[in-house]
Amino acid sequence: MPKRPADIRTRPAAVAHERHPDIPKRTISLAGGGPAAALHIGALEYLNEHGIKFDQPDDIWALSCIGAWVGIYYNQCDRGREPEQTRKFFRENVYRDDVSYSRFPINAVFGPDTVALTKAAVEFLADIENYRNLVLPEKMLDFVRRTFEFSVDPKRWNQGDLSKLALEFSASHPATRFLTSFMYLSNLSGLSKMYYKNSTFLNSIDFERSGDPASPSFFIMRSISRREKSSCSPIGCSIRPSSKPTASPG
Numbered sequence: 428m429p430k431r432p433a434d435i436r437t438r439p440a441a442v443a444h445e446r447h448p449d450i451p452k453r454t455i456s457l458a459g460g461g462p463a464a465a466l467h468i469g470a471l472e473y474l475n476e477h478g479i480k481f482d483q484p485d486d487i488w489a490l491s492c493i494g495a496w497v498g499i500y501y502n503q504c505d506r507g508r509e510p511e512q513t514r515k516f517f518r519e520n521v522y523r524d525d526v527s528y529s530r531f532p533i534n535a536v537f538g539p540d541t542v543a544l545t546k547a548a549v550e551f552l553a554d555i556e557n558y559r560n561l562v563l564p565e566k567m568l569d570f571v572r573r574t575f576e577f578s579v580d581p582k583r584w585n586q587g588d589l590s591k592l593a594l595e596f597s598a599s600h601p602a603t604r605f606l607t608s609f610m611y612l613s614n615l616s617g618l619s620k621m622y623y624k625n626s627t628f629l630n631s632i633d634f635e636r637s638g639d640p641a642s643p644s645f646f647i648m649r650s651i652s653r654r655e656k657s658s659c660s661p662i663g664c665s666i667r668p669s670s671k672p673t674a675s676p677g
Contacts, residue, residue, distance in 0.1 A: 455481045459492025461534055464517055467497045472510035486643035495647045496521075496621075496632075502643070503636050520628055536621040536628055547614035557608060566599040 457467045474480070481488060482502070490498040497513065504512040521534050551557055577583050577592055597603040609615070623629060636642075 450483060452483070452485055453479070453481050454487040454489065455498075456489040457491070457494030457498050459494055461493050461537075464493045464497050464521065467494055468501075468510060468514050468517065471497075471501060471513075475510060481643055483643060488643055488645045490645060490647050495645075498645060499634065499647075500632055502645075503633055516631075520631065533619075537619040538621070538623070539619050540616075544615060547616075548609075551609060551613035551615075557612070558605075561601045561604050563599065563604075570595050570599040 457463075488498045488502070497517075500516055501509050501513045521536050522528075523531070523533075523535055573592060573595055577588060597607070621628065
């Protein structure tokens with residue numbers, strides 16, 4: 428396999444845009460899924476050791492989710508130390524140690540959107556309509572009747588009927604009715620994210636460096652709604668300004 432010139436990135440810009448005739452154009456894709464980050468880094472390290480690199484101006488990195496974070500940071504590292512520095516960055520900023528992870532299997536950067544969750548909670552609690560139909564006396568009396576019938580009929584003393592009775596208790600109790608509606612009928616998403624503008628983690632990544640004309644092109648793919656199409660973020664679009672934003676269909 429032909430080797431690439433070692434000084435391709437140190438050449439003047441006019442020369443750096445010209446691909447060496449012996450260097451084939453290459454494309455690499457790194458998929459999403461948090462645990463895959465370590466696999467991505469290991470694969471990139473193996474390819475790098477065998478002279479297979481993706482650092483030419485017209486090489487393409489097709490990235491998604493955690494694969495995008497790996498790909499973007501990898502290309503910011505010192506030349507020749509990309510795998511080492513990328514692994515160090517993820518160990519210090521993303522991964523948890525085994526002891527901590529064993530009882531809290533969540534990485535260190537996917538945090539709850541506290542602002543959005545608080546807003547959703549306040550909106551729900553402030554709406555008087557959400558307090559209607561919480562106390563239903565007839566349903567409470569019906570549960571008392573069901574409980575009595577269950578207690579005197581041994582044929583109903585089975586797991587299925589007991590579970591049904593527990594369900595009806597929750598359906599008739601005002602507190603559980605309110606908490607259930609709070610979980611299912613409010614705008615609480617329960618989702619977490621890692622893209623928080625101006626966060627220490629985000630500021631540690633130099634996105635502008637990825638737009639260097641001498642760097643390969645990066646296509647960051649994700650699902651976007653119609654509302655989002657008019658305002659893509661750096662983690663939802665092509666980093667190269669001259670390229671059109673791309674998004675995955677799913």
